[in-house]
Amino acid sequence: xxxxxxxxxxxxxxxxxxxxxxxxxxxxxxxxxxxxxxxxEAWTRPELLKxxxxxxxxGISFISCETDVRTGxxxxxxxxxxxxxxxxxxxxxxxxxxxxxxxxxxxDEGGEGGxxxxxxxxxxxDVTLVVMHDLxxxxxxxxxxxxxxxxxxxxxxxxxxxxxxxxxxASVGRS
Numbered sequence: 798x799x800x801x802x803x804x805x806x807x808x809x810x811x812x813x814x815x816x817x818x819x820x821x822x823x824x825x826x827x828x829x830x831x832x833x834x835x836x837x838e839a840w841t842r843p844e845l846l847k848x849x850x851x852x853x854x855x856g857i858s859f860i861s862c863e864t865d866v867r868t869g870x871x872x873x874x875x876x877x878x879x880x881x882x883x884x885x886x887x888x889x890x891x892x893x894x895x896x897x898x899x900x901x902x903x904x905d906e907g908g909e910g911g912x913x914x915x916x917x918x919x920x921x922x923d924v925t926l927v928v929m930h931d932l933x934x935x936x937x938x939x940x941x942x943x944x945x946x947x948x949x950x951x952x953x954x955x956x957x958x959x960x961x962x963x964x965x966x967a968s969v970g971r972s
Contacts, residue, residue, distance in 0.1 A: 912934070931948075
C-alpha cells in the first residue's frame with residue numbers, strides 16, 4: 798500500500814513526495830525555504846492562493862477565491878478551464894485553524910463523504926516542512942480521485958508556491 802513518487806525539480810528547490818499511505822490516505826510532503834509564518838500566509842490569503850494553487854500547465858484559472866480562514870469559517874474556489882462549459886467549484890469549511898502550524902478543512906463539493914485535508918507547517922531552522930494529508934471516505938473515493946487526475950497537480954502547485962515565496966515584491970509576509 799506504500800506507493801511513493803518523488804519529483805525533483807532542481808537541486809535548489811524542494812522535492813515533493815506523494816505517498817499513498819493506506820487505502821484512504823494520500824500524503825504530500827515538501828520543504829520550503831521560508832519561515833512557517835510566511836508559508837502559512839501563502840495558504841490563507843486569497844490574493845496569494847490565486848498565484849500558486851492551480852497548476853498552470855492544466856490551463857485552469859481562478860475565477861474567484863473566497864476564504865474565511867478561522868475555525869468554522871468557509872472557503873469557495875471557482876475555476877475556469879477553456880474546455881469546460883461550466884466553472885468548477887470547490888468549497889468546504891475550516892475545521893481547525895492554528896496560525897502558522899495547522900489547517901484542517903473539509904472538501905464538500907462532492908457531497909457527504911468528501912475528503913478531509915490536514916496541512917501542517919513545521920518550522921525547521923530556516924525552512925518549513927509542509928505535510929498535506931488527505932483522508933478520503935473510502936478506498937473507492939481515493940481511487941477515483943487518483944484516476945481522475947485530481948491528485949496529480951500537487952507537485953506543480955508546490956513548485957509555484959516555491960517560486961512565489963522567493964519572488965521579490967510578492968507581498969508574502971508583508972501584511
